[in-house]
């Protein structure tokens with residue numbers, strides 16, 4: 001459930017009519033609902049109520065805005081980070097260092113040292129040399145790095161290939177078959193406090209079965225490691241739960257379904273569990289507000305040219321993702337149109353020959369479910385401005401990320417003397 005709905009025929013975010021934001025901030029603009037973030041955070045936590053010993057670390061790659069992280073930190077969420085930049089954001093937003101989990105296949109030595117200096121809660125090691133490097137840096141600092149070893153369970157997550165991470169051919173983790181020997185070697189290093197295993201098989205998962213299969217494999221690995229005398233006290237089960245993008249589409253498993261599956265599979269594990277949800281918390285807590293610039297005739301259907309583009313919301317171009325399109329002024333009239341942005345390539349298409357509520361030049365509309373992997377993946381391609389973000393709370397709203405004008409970006413560039 002979210003807090004974007006029509007009142008008196010006008011789409012609102014909580015109590016704020018979207019035209020008021022367009023007027024104050026301009027378009028395109030991302031709009032987040034605080035109440036929706038909080039609701040999702042609580043529903044996810046309640047779904048895991050059967051699991052006592054746990055930490056929930058919001059995957060901040062899905063939405064790293066400081067105000068958003070602040071809202072979630074107040075809900076007791078930690079942060080799953082994948083770079084020094086994300087770590088700095090989590091800390092700046094008030095996430096306690098021990099609630100931070102550092103994932104990612106390409107951590108640098110500088111970033112590992114930063115995590116140690118900050119005292120973060122957990123490093124998810126992706127392969128043996130990274131573990132050895134972390135152990136060495138920690139040892140030199142007189143520390144022991146709390147860590148898990150990420151395994152690749154070789155299961156097909158049944159999601160888009162670009163966001164699948166748990167198949168043998170993907171770059172993530174160590175093969176689960178060779179994990180025991182690597183675990184044993186890393187566990188012996190004095191600079192590491194190797195506590196367990198991490199796994200994450202992909203994103204936008206609509207099916208609990210592959211996750212369950214992966215978790216079962218992790219369960220038998222935990223038993224094997226213990227049988228050979230190694231200690232396992234922590235398991236990180238990653239994120240990945242899917243969300244509905246399309247009104248009327250079959251629903252993904254709920255957080256309660258997911259939590260029940262996890263509780264069943266892990267009941268004998270006797271470990272502390274970490275969860276790294278991103279999309280399920282952020283996705284439906286945001287929309288991208290845009291204005292229709294033109295309606296242009298097209299061969300198959302008219303083109304609705306909006307002022308948002310693939311640089312603002314990359315998901316349709318990158319993953320053929322669907323985002324519902326809704327006029328801000330409620331209408332019963334329908335039209336079939338292709339929705340495109342101003343960027344000069346045909347990939348800048350949000351929808352092809354789609355049945356939508358009628359819009360015309362100057363009308364406002366939103367792309368729904370844009371709170372996760374939206375603003376954070378924006379660029380300035382075609383020398384467009386970097387899209388701003390607004391947070392709504394009841395009848396208040398605030399700009400929580402400025403629009404960065406193309407001119408500001410240009411001001412950071414220079415022509416070297418020797419070209420003159």
Ligand code: LLP
Nearest residue numbers: 059103200203204239240276277278279373
């Ligand atoms: N943990 C790890 C280690 C991850 O790699 C990810 C996502 C998550 C947690 C959070 O997954 P979620 O709960 O959000 O599914 N840009 C793509 C999604 C990339 C996901 C990358 N990893 C998209 O727009 O669909």
